[in-house]
Amino acid sequence: MTLFSEATGRPVISTESARTVGVIAGFIIGTTSKRIIALRLSKTTVDGDTLRWDDLTAFGPDAVTVPSEAIIVSAREPASELSVEEAEVVGKRLLTDAGAELGIVDDVEFDPATGALQHLITAADRVAGDRLIGCGKYAVIVHAV
Amino acid sequence: MSVLVRARELIGRPVVTLDGDDIAQVKDLVFDNVSGQVDGFTLNGRGAFAGPLPEALAWEAVYSCGPDAVMIRDRHALTLRDSVVTHPDMSEADVLGSRVISEGGRDLGQVVDVIVLVASVADVVGYEIESSPELSTDRRHLLIPLPDTLSVSGEALIVPEAAIEFVSGDFAEFGAAVEAFRARLRATT
Numbered sequence: 044m045t046l047f048s049e050a051t052g053r054p055v056i057s058t059e060s061a062r063t064v065g066v067i068a069g070f071i072i073g074t075t076s077k078r079i080i081a082l083r084l085s086k087t088t089v090d091g092d093t094l095r096w097d098d099l100t101a102f103g104p105d106a107v108t109v110p111s112e113a114i115i116v117s118a119r120e121p122a123s124e125l126s127v128e129e130a131e132v133v134g135k136r137l138l139t140d141a142g143a144e145l146g147i148v149d150d151v152e153f154d155p156a157t158g159a160l161q162h163l164i165t166a167a168d169r170v171a172g173d174r175l176i177g178c179g180k181y182a183v184i185v186h187a188v
Numbered sequence: 189m190s191v192l193v194r195a196r197e198l199i200g201r202p203v204v205t206l207d208g209d210d211i212a213q214v215k216d217l218v219f220d221n222v223s224g225q226v227d228g229f230t231l232n233g234r235g236a237f238a239g240p241l242p243e244a245l246a247w248e249a250v251y252s253c254g255p256d257a258v259m260i261r262d263r264h265a266l267t268l269r270d271s272v273v274t275h276p277d278m279s280e281a282d283v284l285g286s287r288v289i290s291e292g293g294r295d296l297g298q299v300v301d302v303i304v305l306v307a308s309v310a311d312v313v314g315y316e317i318e319s320s321p322e323l324s325t326d327r328r329h330l331l332i333p334l335p336d337t338l339s340v341s342g343e344a345l346i347v348p349e350a351a352i353e354f355v356s357g358d359f360a361e362f363g364a365a366v367e368a369f370r371a372r373l374r375a376t377t
Contacts, residue, residue, distance in 0.1 A: 142254015
């Protein structure tokens with residue numbers, strides 16, 4: 044399992060050119076699939092700032108590999124079911140569908156093989172990723188237990 | 189699951205969709221003045237300078253009413269204000285400050301809050317009053333239970349004489365006091 048905080052800053056390398064095309068700056072999640080659907084990149088050497096999860100070759104412990112530099116897209120293209128502002132979960136309040144706050148999402152644990160969200164982590168709690176319902180401007184919503 | 193809440197604690201609570209967007213906040217509660225149930229909420233916009241919204245939230249469209257947010261499925265849960273706020277309805281603002289008078293004609297005090305039992309429906313079960321000298325000597329805040337149905341005029345609130353026996357100073361015990369009081373009323377009618 045990997046944490047968003049651990050993976051942020053990890054380089055994204057093209058296996059075609061063996062060059063770094065950018066580093067991971069953020070994660071765009073799908074609330075229906077409950078997994079990472081794209082990576083937001085910074086320091087890109089190509090046009091574009093978004094890498095769709097389905098386009099990456101491997102999410103390795105030291106680097107993310109992609110088949111070619113051309114795979115990096117721009118966030119203006121519809122890479123996700125959510126806008127970037129809505130899709131970020133870290134730093135947002137965590138709210139159950141019963142209307143109770145659980146705290147602020149500090150980090151997220153995910154499976155690097157699939158991108159599936161394992162846990163949403165707050166200061167006091169670890170909430171199973173499959174409880175995720177929605178993620179908006181105000182809060183991340185999860186099923187109450 | 190049911191929980192007792194003070195109406196004033198609901199005011200200002202954000203109205204949040206299951207998609208995680210805060211699209212309104214509670215402005216006031218609207219009661220049916222015959223059934224004593226909460227019909228819904230009038231709404232303000234979010235943000236310091238946002239005013240009243242033309243929409244309201246009917247209780248049937250509330251997904252859940254929690255300690256930190258009123259949850260709705262999506263923004264289609266809101267309806268036009270006039271369909272929730274119908275003529276004989278009262279709001280929290282109308283009731284605050286009213287005198288509570290017993291059927292025997294004793295002034296028990298002045299309403300400072302309305303106590304709502306939130307379950308699948310939201311029922312007004314009591315008032316928090318600043319008690320008159322009839323009830324206590326130190327103008328304490330006390331909780332007074334209400335019958336299943338109540339009549340509200342906005343000027344004075346009439347409660348059965350028996351309610352005085354079930355007055356409570358303890359919020360945690362008030363749910364039991366309401367049940368005991370209502371059981372007594374059913375037994376005597």
